[in-house]
Amino acid sequence: MNTALPEDTAEFAAVAAKRLARVGGPQAALRAETEEAPRAEARAALAEIGAFDLDVRSGPDDLLAAAVLCQAAGATALPYPLVEELLRIDGERLTLVNPRAARVDHGDLSGGWVAADLDGTRYHPRMGTRTHAKLGPFLVPATLSEPDGTVPSADVDVHLVLGSWRILGAMQRALEIVTEHVRSRIQFGRPLADFQAVKFATADASVAVRGLHELAKYTVWRLGTAPAQARSADALVLRLKAADTARQVLRTSHQLLGALGFCDESDISVLDRHTQPLIRLPASSEELAQRLIPAVRNGCLETLFTEFAAEPA
Structure with a gap:
């Protein structure tokens, strides 16, 4: 292929x-x-x-x-x-939120916003004041209106997928940074990259990022070819994989860069802090996995082992 x-x-x-x-x-x-x-x-x-x-x-x-x-x-x-x-509705930016604690990244920017949860329920958010939190410095708490219709499920799926591509780009750059570091950093007279444990850690991170990239390309293709329920399941799987990969790569990056990885002089620190809203919102990995259970039961989540009914002769 x-x-x-x-x-x-x-x-x-x-x-x-x-x-x-x-x-x-x-x-x-x-x-x-x-x-x-x-x-x-x-x-x-x-x-x-x-x-x-x-x-x-x-x-x-x-x-x-x-x-x-x-x-x-x-x-x-x-x-x-x-x-x-990219997903504006009637000229207003579309954001995905958790209705229990709505937070909007860059919600302080001028212009209108439309909010939706993962079920597609539509809200009109009223933005608060930017919190300047260390993890997610552009997050703005929002108060949601009463539900006001729905947004198309396809928009929710595309939002999840494009956000996953953004996570992918951040993790590819993080992997480049940590690879350059272990090749140039000399410890005990040898580059860090010569130590077996470091090789294993960077190899695992590299495999995870490459796997995420292939899944991201596959999921974009599926959005245009699969039935609606399958598209939603694929989008959830991609976001779940992206969040898990990000945690692995960022953990490896901080381990190998040491204290430097937590200083804003290092790009790793900025990539980490600014990617956290995508990793955590609009739902945790645990909630994403829970939402996938019905898709597994009813066959909407297709895998290499999915059984398909034979077509009539």
Whole structure:
């Protein structure tokens, strides 16, 4: 099976990665915690490469382009709610929330918002004041209105998938950083990369990230081909895998970088803190897994071992 991206998508991904890197990467995201300019620069960069011309609901080409754009945004810790912009409803950004404790990333930005839970129930959020929390510095607590209709389940699925691509980009960059570190850091007269335990840890992280990448590409394809219930199950699986992979890679990164990994002078620290809302919201890994149980029972979650009824002769 050839899982390589189409040539035009690969070219767009390279252009997007290069342009978003010019915003400043994780250190620009760090400045955005106290300055407004980096977020304006991030939006300008997205507009320059045509991000807001993408229609993720129109078909597989724009959806895949949006996916690789989110991947580039994750790798640079872009301080802007890209997924929410790409899924605007009637001009308002769409965010996924946990109704029990609604939090909206970048909810302090001007403009309207629409909130939905994982069941697609629609709310109108009233934003509070940004908390400047260390884990998720752009999170804003929100008060939700009474339920006001629903959003399409396809929008919820795409939101989960594009958010997972953003996690993927962040973890790919984290793996690059830790790999460079263990190759250059000398301990006991040898690079850290020469020690067997370090090799095992980085190899496990690399396999996890590569597996997530392949699953992400497969899930984007499934969004355009699978039945609705199967698409929802696939989106949940991808987000669950993304969150678990992020925890593994970030744990390995902090272990191998030591105290440096917790200092904002290190890009790992910024990537970690700014990715936490995607890892934790709109639901924990445990809740995502619980939501998958019915899909396993009724056969909506397809696996290599799923049995299909034989077609009539």
